[in-house]
Structure formats: structure tokens, C-alpha cells
Amino acid sequence: MARLHFFGRLMDAFGTNTETVALPAGINDTSALRAWLDNERQLGGLLLEKTIRVAINDTIVSEPWPIADSDDIAFLPPVGGG
Incomplete structure (x- = not known):
């Protein structure tokens, strides 16, 4: 089974x-x-935003990128700071 990780918002x-x-x-x-x-989660396009990056097994990838049930998949929103 794939392990999904969510950060920030x-x-x-x-x-x-x-x-x-x-x-x-x-x-x-x-x-x-x-x-x-x-x-599935009725997020209204939140995950479809181009600013959300995806990392597969700790590597940020260009999309679309192949995935498998054994992958760790992280969704990374942009980071702001001051």
C-alpha cells in the first residue's frame, strides 16, 4: 500500500x-x-494546483511520474517565510 504524506495546509x-x-x-x-x-476527498481542486509539488520516495519529481503501491508519496505546498 502507498504511504501518503501531507504538509502545511x-x-x-x-x-x-x-x-x-x-x-x-x-x-x-x-x-x-x-x-x-x-x-475522493472533495477538495475543490486543492491538489490540482500547480504550486503543489510531489515527491516520490524522498525525491521531488516532474509530473506526471509513475507511482506504485510500494511508494512513499509526499504532497508539498509552497513554503513562505520572512
């Missing part, structure tokens, strides 16, 4: 920072995962 939207899921059939890349999760 995404943690608030999901109500957790980590979750384990079995990827449904046909969800085999980061773009499909984003669309499925956003729809």
Missing part, C-alpha cells in the same frame, strides 16, 4: 499528516493520483 485539508492507501486500478501516475484524491 494540505495536512489541515486531509486532517492528518500521513495515510496509507491501496491505489485503485488505473491510478498509476502522480497526475491520476492527484485527480482521484482531490475528487
Whole structure:
């Protein structure tokens, strides 16, 4: 099962920072995962924002990127600071 990690405002939207899921059939890349999760959780496009980056197994990837049930997948919103 894939392990999903959420940071920043995404943690608030999901109500957790980590979750384990079995990827449904046909969800085999980061773009499909984003669309499925956003729809499943009724996030109104939050995960579809271009500023949300994705890391697979601790490496930020270009999308779409292939994923598997054994992956650690992190969703990273932009970071602000002062």
C-alpha cells in the first residue's frame, strides 16, 4: 500500500499528516493520483494546483511520474517565510 504524506495546509485539508492507501486500478501516475484524491476527498481542486509539488520516495519529481503501491508519496505546498 502507498504511504501518503501531507504538509502545511494540505495536512489541515486531509486532517492528518500521513495515510496509507491501496491505489485503485488505473491510478498509476502522480497526475491520476492527484485527480482521484482531490475528487475522493472533495477538495475543490486543492491538489490540482500547480504550486503543489510531489515527491516520490524522498525525491521531488516532474509530473506526471509513475507511482506504485510500494511508494512513499509526499504532497508539498509552497513554503513562505520572512
